[in-house]
Amino acid sequence: xxxxxxxxxxxxxxxxxxxxxxxxxxxxxxxxxxxxxxxxxxxxxxxxxxxxxxxxxxxxxxxxxxxxxxxxxxxxxxxxxxxxxxxxxxxxxxxxxxxxxxxxxxxxxxxxxxxxxxxxxxxxxxxxxxxxxxxxxxxxxxxxxxxxxxxxxxxxxxxxxxxxxxxxxxxxxxxxxxxxxxxxxxxxxxxxxxxxxxxxxxxxxxxxxxxxxxxxxxxxxxxxxxxxxxxxxxxxxxxxxxxxxx
Amino acid sequence: xxxxxxxxxxxxxxxxxxxxxxxxxxxxxxxxxxxxxxxxxxxxxxxxxxxxxxxxxxxxxxxxxxxxxxxxxxxxxxxxxxxxxxxxxxxxxxxxxxxxxxxxxxxxxxxxxxxxxxxxxxxxxxxxxxxxxxxxxxxxxxxxxxxxxxxxxxxxxxxxxxxxxxxxxxxxxxxxxxxxxxxxxxxxxxxxxxxxxxxxxxxxxxxxxxxxxxxxxxxxxxxxxxxxxxxxxxxxxxxxxxxxxx
Numbered sequence: 001x002x003x004x005x006x007x008x009x010x011x012x013x014x015x016x017x018x019x020x021x022x023x024x025x026x027x028x029x030x031x032x033x034x035x036x037x038x039x040x041x042x043x044x045x046x047x048x049x050x051x052x053x054x055x056x057x058x059x060x061x062x063x064x065x066x067x068x069x070x071x072x073x074x075x076x077x078x079x080x081x082x083x084x085x086x087x088x089x090x091x092x093x094x095x096x097x098x099x100x101x102x103x104x105x106x107x108x109x110x111x112x113x114x115x116x117x118x119x120x121x122x123x124x125x126x127x128x129x130x131x132x133x134x135x136x137x138x139x140x141x142x143x144x145x146x147x148x149x150x151x152x153x154x155x156x157x158x159x160x161x162x163x164x165x166x167x168x169x170x171x172x173x174x175x176x177x178x179x180x181x182x183x184x185x186x187x188x189x190x191x192x193x194x195x196x197x198x199x200x201x202x203x204x205x206x207x208x209x210x211x212x213x214x215x216x217x218x219x220x221x222x223x224x225x226x227x228x229x230x231x232x233x234x235x236x237x238x239x240x241x242x243x244x245x246x
Numbered sequence: 247x248x249x250x251x252x253x254x255x256x257x258x259x260x261x262x263x264x265x266x267x268x269x270x271x272x273x274x275x276x277x278x279x280x281x282x283x284x285x286x287x288x289x290x291x292x293x294x295x296x297x298x299x300x301x302x303x304x305x306x307x308x309x310x311x312x313x314x315x316x317x318x319x320x321x322x323x324x325x326x327x328x329x330x331x332x333x334x335x336x337x338x339x340x341x342x343x344x345x346x347x348x349x350x351x352x353x354x355x356x357x358x359x360x361x362x363x364x365x366x367x368x369x370x371x372x373x374x375x376x377x378x379x380x381x382x383x384x385x386x387x388x389x390x391x392x393x394x395x396x397x398x399x400x401x402x403x404x405x406x407x408x409x410x411x412x413x414x415x416x417x418x419x420x421x422x423x424x425x426x427x428x429x430x431x432x433x434x435x436x437x438x439x440x441x442x443x444x445x446x447x448x449x450x451x452x453x454x455x456x457x458x459x460x461x462x463x464x465x466x467x468x469x470x471x472x473x474x475x476x477x478x479x480x481x482x483x484x485x486x487x488x489x490x491x492x
Contacts, residue, residue: 019268022261026261032259033411040288043267049278
């Protein structure tokens, strides 16, 4: 049987998963419960740290990722999305083991850059994502210039991600603000928030920016862009229609 | 095998499910991903309208509810929560068919009233929930006095719920504000937001209340109280501990 639900491989971290699910619901054009898309979410967060492994420390997260891919397939997912950028290092391995196709979070971000007047794009990500380099490759294919945050900015990005994971969003926002300033000074026109914890901190910055005179750079939200693509995929296949589901 | 995950029977509606999941994550004492509780969420919203059926219109939602209970049990849920008040009309039927125990949302709200200096409690709910009368029974057992919203207030509550389900939270908030005023005039000390759409509208009211001199009544958030009980249940059983999950 072909799957007909959006499967969300979550838990990396749980707050980012909740943010993804909220965005997916908000982006769905529905006037009542029964017009929404069917979604199953696994937020089973006991997955070894992705970035640590890529930096040579701790166990490989791939077996835990593949277990969850299998679980979502058993739940009849017709599409799987992973609202965690670092785990996209294992995208091909996950896609190979899954009957349901996967959407790639970096491709979703790249689609949102199309037609925008930006050239130099900073990647705000974990050190593991940067080492894996799939964002750099995706940007270069589309002839964008990558701006890799300098040491100071990367330390601030690390703090932002860790603070959000520990539930301290306001410490995360403060660190993010510093990273943005520093990367603007490096000449970036836009930043991809290529770690799904970062948009949670950015909410506070955007709120403050309303009362500020300094212009905010373009911040691409990888969580939002992945949700947008997932909604479009499900709607196109009519997974929201009651008649198709009776 | 005994389940070791929190199973969330969601989709009624999807925005309320997302709100529940966010609250559950925020209430969990965790400093990194791996200290969070394992959660699986089904947001499969093609369930016949609960309130309509209780008012004599449309198909019975029970078969769809039981299908999802079975699915969550297959996913090794060790506890099931249903962040939809109206569906608690079928609580006993769901609990009977489930290996995993269920927490009752009205009991969670009642626990949060213990020790508070309130007596006359208004029930802000769908007409189906009021007709089912499980909140009235739970309040009376604890010697609280029930305030059933008058016709005007109930119309506003209906509008609030419908608006939030259609994604128009600000229309929902406006209607809720009217319902609160009217029910305060009926002598209520506190209100139970006994429909999980209502807390989403209440967020906007609370924000406005910061700039107002009128006192806000005590608003019990059924979504939050259910999340609080679910987190306590999982933590007590150590479902968050990595060592127990290796």
